[in-house]
Amino acid sequence: MTDALWDEAPSAGPDAVPGGLTDPGWLVCADPDSVLALLGSASEPEEQRGATVYRASLDVHRHLTAAERRFVLALDAARLDEEDLAAQFAAVAVPGAEPLGWEPVWVRGSQADSRLMWTLIGHQGQVIAVASAVVAGRSVAVTGSRDGTVRVWDLATGREACPSLYCRTDARSALTVEVDRIATATLDGREVGLLLSKLAGEQRLLLLDLATGSLTGECVRVVAVAELAGRSVVLTLENNRTLRLWNVATGEELGSSVSAQVLAGSHGYPAAVRVELSGAVRTWDLAGNELDSAPVDADEQAYDPQAVAVVVDGRPVACAFDALDIDHLHDGDTAVALLGDLAAACGHRSGAPVRVSQFVVVAGRPATLFWEYGGSLRVWDRVAGSRPGTQGWVVTTDELHGQSLRLPAEAPGEDSWCWQLADPAPAVAVDAERSAARVLDTCVVAGRTLRLTVDADHVVRVRDTAAGAEVGEQPFPCHEDRIRAGALAEVNGQLRVVTAALDRGVRLWEVAGGRQVNGPFKGHTGHVWDVATAIVNGQPVAVTASADHTVRVWELGKRRVRRRTEIRGHKDVVLAAAMTTIQGQPAVVTAGADKALRAWNLATGIPYGGCIAAEVSLLATAELDGRTVAVTAAPDAMLRRWDLDTGKELGQAVAGPAGRILALATARVDGRDVAVTGSSDGTAQRWDLATGQPLGQPLTGHTSRLTALATATVDGRALAVTGSWDKTVRLWDLATGRQLGDLLTGHTDWVTAVTTTTLNGHPIAVTAGRDGTIRTWSLPDGRPYAEPLSCPAGPVRWLATTVHGTSTHLITTNGTKTVSVRDLATSAELAPPLRCPAPVQSALAAPDGTLVLCFGPEIAVLSAIDGQASARVAAADYDSARDADRPGRDVTVAARVL
Known part of the structure; x- marks a missing residue:
């Protein structure tokens, strides 16, 4: 395992x-x-x-x-x-x-969900396909990932039910097969997974034995189906580019596949095929006529010495060759040319390269051909469930568990057909419905075949295919983004729909009432690509596949635990946070990738006012004329000021420096509230918060990006501390705009974070570098204050400090899920590392020792524990x-x- x-x-x-x-x-x-x-x-x-x-x-x-x-x-x-x-x-x-050392007080934006049964881990890439089945009485899920593996999971235990399947890697391109879609079926009494795989634009259908995890067959690529010499024949192309011709009625191979040479003609196109038969070399033109001598290029070289050909009764009927130099072919590396009688029977010009298809129509009946190891060709009549005729191989299917399977279109530019394999008719016919809606799922409930579709406006519908009528309250206004997948399930006797969309949301809907049940499922941190339903221990569940490399199993019949507060947090990653005071109470202000700016009461977690719509990459707070304001920098270097009491913007947005703003802080300078920015051009700039206008000239000196910035007031003088990619730290007098003293050196790599605090009652600056060290500097003279501290976890991205009695605590994170808490004076750990469910984007400390951690879309406030x-x-x-x-x-x- x-x-x-x-x-x-x-x-x-x-x-x-x-x-x-x-x-x-x-x-x-x-x-x-x-x-x-x-x-x-x-x-x-x-x-x-x-x-x-x-x-x-x-x-x-x-x-x-x-x-x-x-x-x-x-x-x-x-x-x-x-x-x-x-x-x-x-x-x-x-x-x-x-x-x-700390205990959680409150969390907002929580992605934890009481309906979660299992989180299945093992995939190392995005999980993009999932289907369910019952194997030996156990409910299993089959998942496919962009890591090139397919896994079968026991849904009752949360473990893999059999060894993982590792998809093949193409020797020529070094690309690994990816499984795009999965369906399940019963073939010859065995539960199998139907895996639609893709490699360099080429799609194939693989058969996976769900009991053993091994491949049992593959759907060959069908080149052509035609009548040849009164016989219904099919020409197939295998993995190794071998061509074969088969009699559909008997399943017998008609033609021998032999090595051949395709001789070059004008513009690189083939002019003839040369085959060695019974020791003699014979050459035919691409109309099937035998030639005494064959045209060659100027160097008398064959076009492709590794070509293959099919010869029937001494005459070639097809050849396959390298198609890298031939335009308009969808099969990346192989072109197939039909010759002579076979070309004429298929309606093609002899010698012209043709496309290949994965499904065929034999005598007006849809059929699928499976290539099995050992050289056997199986023809499956979709209508009768067996191969036509009375001899040869038989493939049957008992039930397909309502799963559908997408197969390529027959002509370039067309949408894919969506076959429900138990039914010969396409699930989406060639009519207005085909262009207007996409089939997500099909299943049988209480004897009715139901089809779940979604249209371009993200509207979901359930239709009874026999009656041709929609079921329940229609439609469902499900998601704000594109719906990737959906599944039907019966929960406590009621028909439900599970939908998954690119907004990372998974939602459960009641078909009869058309309403959402118990709110969205929370937990995935990436897009949800696929969803399936199953029964585990008699209870309905949903299985979701996500870009976050995980598969999650949810109880559909369980009601979500009602939270004591329904306050909503950010919908996406928190990008920036700052501490402040609002209405006399400590508060934390956060900005997220959901383009929302929010302020929270630090003690209760209750938000102040509503959500401010703003795209924010950096954030700082200040007091302006008795009002608490937030200063934000956007990715386009625009500075904005917001009144956090009213949620309104103050004045007009101001264009920042020419480069991107990479650091932001606020200070009070000579009775005036100012903002200080650091930018990618290596300069710092002071801004008057009352007017939004720049103050004086930029602060110049750094020779590379200014990436870290903090302010402090020492002996009544406002200072700024800046760190840069040039590996130096500089001190500035914000009143005069002049640098204080010499540049501070010691870091051997980029300076990544700066803060200010006191240590043993002395004001200091603390800087962190990509060199994995933390350094302390005395303020305002800039002398090194203590020996450098090492960072075992690696370069620090965020650091904060808080003073407890006579001890200064240093809180650091390197952008992972772990936060370290140490004594700044001794570097000794004060508590075990704090591990969060998602990477920590920001760590803040309040004056009373409260710690704020922002991880993923969540904000957690931690209170210091009194050990006594x-x-x-x-x-x-x-x-x-x-x-x-x-x-x-x-x-x-x-x-x-x-």
């Missing part, structure tokens, strides 16, 4: 005891395999609470230490609005680890409880004492 979520089936070991899911100490410290074994048995409300929180980050728990898992569980509990449980997780004492006042689980108590008759049951965690 490769890259499974768990290498072995989880079993209830000594830690796995009934009631363990209600014990925060056990959930933190127990082996994840033991916890996994109990998740499906949660029945009581308290057990379900613990199971829901654990599932939120199930894909990472096994890779964390207990100390790291403690914070993840505390954060996930807060994301699910379980504040009391979050405090209990944060208070757990882990043997050999420091106390956590908080009740904790003692490590000795936990160790002894594990050995008791009911291990873990006697371990309790009290709420923190305020």
Whole structure:
């Protein structure tokens, strides 16, 4: 088994005891395999609470230490609005680890969802296709990814059901096959996956045995179907460019596939084919006439010595050759030319390259041809479910589980046909419906064949194919972006629709009422490409495939846990954040990739006013005439000012410097509120916040991009500290615009972050570089204040400081999911690293020690824990409880004492 979520089936070991899911100490410290074994048995409300929180980050728990898992569980509990449980997780004492130090107070924009059953990991690329089936009584999902693998998952356990299939890599192009679409079927009593694969624009249909994970066949490319000498024949092209001619009635091979040479003509096009038969070399022109001598190019060279040809009764009927220099051919590397009688029977000019197709019509009946290992050709009559005639091979299908399969169009420029393989008719006919709607799913419910479609306006409809009428309240106004996939399911006797769109949303709809059920499913951090439905332990589920490399399984019949607050956060990644005070209360202001600017009460998480529509790349705050304002910089270098009390813009937007604005801060200079910007041209500029106009000349000196900026007031003088790609740090007097002292050197690579604070009561600047070091500088003279600190995790992208008593805490992140908290004076870790569910984009510290982390679209506020006042689980108590008759049951965690 490769890259499974768990290498072995989880079993209830000594830690796995009934009631363990209600014990925060056990959930933190127990082996994840033991916890996994109990998740499906949660029945009581308290057990379900613990199971829901654990599932939120199930894909990472096994890779964390207990100390790291403690914070993840505390954060996930807060994301699910379980504040009391979050405090209990944060208070757990882990043997050999420091106390956590912070506990989550509130989270906004939460992507945690109580309906999540499993997060299936293993794919290393975007997961773009998913289908479901039942194999040996187990519900499975089949997924295809751009990493070139196909995986089969047991939906009841969340593990891979069989070894992964690794798609082939083309030796010539070094490209790996990608599986674009997946359907499932029953063939000859076996459950198989039908994999529509693509390589360099060429599509093929593979058959995957879902019980073993091995390939059992492939749909060959069909070149032509025609009548030849009174026989119905089909010409096929295999993976190795071998051509074969078959008798459709008997399944027998008619012509021998032999090596050949295609002789060059004018403009690189073939002029003749030369084949060696029975020791004699014979040459034909491309009309099928035998030649005494063959034309060659000036160098008497063959066009392609590796060509193949089919010869029937001593005459060539087709040849295949390299098509790299031939225009207007859709098959990247191979062209096929029909010759003589076969060309005439197919209505083609002899010798002209022709396209290939993956499905054929034999005697007016749709058929599919499967090439199986061992040299057998199978012809499947779509109507009768078997091959025409009484002899030869037979392929049958019992049921296709309502899945549809897209196949290429027969002519260039046409849309794809969408076949429901159990029905000979295309699911989308050649009429107005074909151009107006796209089929997402087809299934049989209560004896009715239902078709789910979506049109160009993102409107979804369900139609009864037999009655030709729409079902339920129509249409569904589902998503704001393009709908990629959809599936039908029956939930508690009601017909439901699951849709997935490029807005990363997965939604559940009630067909009868046309309304959304329980809000969108949250959790994916990338586009959702495909969705399927299945039944697991008698309950309906949805399986989603995403660009975030994961597959997620959702319970369709379970109601989403109602959050105590329905306040909505950002819909996309938080790009910038700043601390401020609004209406006398501490607040945090955030800006997201959803082009929204929001302000939040730091203590309660309640937003101030509405959402301000603004595209923001950088953000700072200031006080202006008694009003709290936000100063924002957009990607186009436009500066804007916003009144956070009213949500209105102040004045007009101002064009910033010629280059992009890469750093932004505010300060008060001689009684005037100013903004300071750093740009890609290496200069800094001061701006009057009252008028929006620049103050004085740019601050010049850096020789490369100015990427880091902070301000401070020392002895009544406003200073700016700037860091650059030129590896230097500079100090500026903001009143005069002059540089203070010499440039500060020491970093050996780009300076990436700057902040100001006090250390032992002395004002300092703290800088971080891509060289992996943190340096401190005395203000205002700029002398090095202490020895450099190393950053084991790598270059720092964000840093913040907060003062606790006489200790200054340094909070850093390098753009990953981990935040480090250390003592700035000693570099000693003050708490285990804080691990978040998504990469941390910003880390801020409030004066009271509150910590704000922005990860993905979420904002988390953490409160410092008083180690003396908080009740904790003692490590000795936990160790002894594990050995008791009911291990873990006697371990309790009290709420923190305020």
